[in-house]
Amino acid sequence: MNICVFLSAADLDERYTRPAREFAELLGKGGHTLVWGGSDVGLMKVVADGVERAGGRLVGVSVDFLQAKARPEADEMVVAKDLAERKALLLGKADAVVIMVGGTGTLDEATEILELKKHGMTDKPVVLLNTEGFYDGLKQQFQRMDAEGFLPVPLTDLVFFAEDGVAALAYLEESAGVQ
Secondary structure, three states, rough: OOEEOOOOOOOOOHHHHHHOOOOOOHHHOOOOOOOOOOOOOOHHHHHHHHHOOOOOOEEEEEHHHHHHHHHHOOOOEEEEOHHHHHHHHHHOOOEEEEOOOOOOHHHHHHHHHHHHHHOOOOOOOOOOEHHHHOHHHHHHHHHHHHHOOOOOHHHHOEEEEEOOOHHHHHHHHHHHOOO
16 A cells, blocks of 8 residues: 655654654555655654665655755655645555644644545545554544534544554555455
8 A cells, every 4th residue: 555644754752753663664564655745854764764674665745845855765756846735746646644743734734634534535544643642632622523513424434543553554454455
């Protein structure tokens, strides 16, 4: 599968890099392709390194103003003109999406794919990888939206919350019928 991973490009603590590295290794060993923002810095680099070391392919989608940080040795690298085009290209190249720890950019990407799913514009499986409880507050907010009628489809149809990489990948492979 081509698995799009939305995540931070920041240099982060080991409590985030270790699980990211483990998830990346699972992707690579599973023969999957990482579709990511293309950066060769921070957590994006950690995941790309792990996928590559484990034998997976790397498909990056950078953006003009970040092109200097793009990974030079990716299997494929596309440079978008702006962030909106980048998101569209990332989603277009993906069979599934995993949302890892990140900041406002990651949150923007996450809400975009969930909005597309809500309106039936995509049926790609989406996993929110809740490393170290990072997204507990967001999960609670989504549950409240669901309970109070703000979502036209059940939350469980929009996103799967996984506590670790093994559960995230298992959900994606099951959703795609990968044995």
